Amino acid sequence: MAYIEIKHLTKDYKKERGIFDISLEIEKGEVYGFVGINGAGKTTTIRHLMGFIKPDEGSVTIKGLDASKSSAEVKRYVSYIPGEINFPGNTSGEEFLKEQIYLSGRGSWNRAKELSELFQLDISANVHAMSKGMKQKTAIVSALASDADILIMDEPTTGLDPLMRDIFIDLLKEEQEKGKTIFMSSHIFQEVEEICDRVAVIQKGKIIEIVDIKKIRYNKNKVYRMEFKSEADFKRFIGLGYQISKVKMEDLQVFVEIHDEQINELIQTLKDFDLVYFKEIKAHFEDYIAQVFKEEK
Numbered sequence: 001m002a003y004i005e006i007k008h009l010t011k012d013y014k015k016e017r018g019i020f021d022i023s024l025e026i027e028k029g030e031v032y033g034f035v036g037i038n039g040a041g042k043t044t045t046i047r048h049l050m051g052f053i054k055p056d057e058g059s060v061t062i063k064g065l066d067a068s069k070s071s072a073e074v075k076r077y078v079s080y081i082p083g084e085i086n087f088p089g090n091t092s093g094e095e096f097l098k099e100q101i102y103l104s105g106r107g108s109w110n111r112a113k114e115l116s117e118l119f120q121l122d123i124s125a126n127v128h129a130m131s132k133g134m135k136q137k138t139a140i141v142s143a144l145a146s147d148a149d150i151l152i153m154d155e156p157t158t159g160l161d162p163l164m165r166d167i168f169i170d171l172l173k174e175e176q177e178k179g180k181t182i183f184m185s186s187h188i189f190q191e192v193e194e195i196c197d198r199v200a201v202i203q204k205g206k207i208i209e210i211v212d213i214k215k216i217r218y219n220k221n222k223v224y225r226m227e228f229k230s231e232a233d234f235k236r237f238i239g240l241g242y243q244i245s246k247v248k249m250e251d252l253q254v255f256v257e258i259h260d261e262q263i264n265e266l267i268q269t270l271k272d273f274d275l276v277y278f279k280e281i282k283a284h285f286e287d288y289i290a291q292v293f294k295e296e297k
């Protein structure tokens with residue numbers, strides 16, 4: 001059984017709003033991304049994982065426990081960062097962090113202090129007087145200091161500046177090395193590509209694609225872009241029958257799609273041509289997803 005198992009999860013808010021028949025399996029130690037545009041259904045799904053809402057249909061189990069029926073027990077293993085942070089009580093950041101460690105019965109204050117320094121977070125400030133970014137950092141420090149087995153995070157990088165986002169991403173990589181299981185939503189494709197093993201894409205409440213990031217990173221089908229010196233060479237190359245994904249006539253440029261095994265043959269062929277340049281176009285999750293969204297429309 002998967003560590004986190006979402007089975008046919010449905011919450012119908014009517015007028016095509018909500019989530020519909022979502023099934024995902026997240027394995028132990030996996031960093032799993034959940035991406036989609038605003039209103040796609042990320043928060044609704046995550047709130048089911050935390051047992052905050054009951055599904056109309058389907059189920060969520062975490063370590064075999066029903067997230068809805070055994071929500072208190074599930075919380076013993078899970079640290080959660082909500083999308084909208086509203087701190088209870090009228091305390092300082094420090095008091096809040098200490099209280100969370102006390103209430104959850106796990107984690108360490110030393111680690112919380114260390115993380116606060118890393119994020120340059122002033123924990124003497126009252127949680128209600130904190131800026132959006134400070135609140136986000138406090139929630140992140142609390143989640144990471146708790147040393148939970150599973151991290152569930154709803155758009156955790158919202159409100160962080162690029163430097164802080166990098167620090168956060170590095171910390172997640174450390175958590176992953178410790179064997180933690182991470183499920184995070186995001187609308188920033190670049191960050192999920194950087195740290196996730198797999199990514200599910202949600203659109204209008206439905207999963208439209210589950211992407212194995214390694215397959216994009218180590219895809220054996222590559223795209224090469226080349227520019228020819230003369231129009232004659234440009235035309236002659238096009239006539240050779242290679243799989244051409246795009247041409248830019250005015251620049252005499254050609255984009256060729258080719259499998260790694262054929263690359264030597266292509267290079268041999270090109271010896272007979274005058275080129276301005278030849279380079280590989282790196283495939284990114286963002287491009288891949290743009291294509292998926294285009295096909296879905």
Ligand SMILES: Nc1ncnc2c1ncn2[C@@H]1O[C@H](COP(=O)(O)OP(=O)(O)OP(=O)(O)O)[C@@H](O)[C@H]1O
Pocket residue numbers: 013017018019036037038039040041042043044045083
């Ligand atoms: N309690 C609710 N009652 C009615 N509709 C709701 C409720 N909660 C969410 N929705 C609707 O369900 C859809 C999914 O919302 P959700 O908040 O899960 O999306 P999201 O992907 O998290 O978006 P965002 O990135 O904007 O937070 C939206 O159309 C939203 O308006």
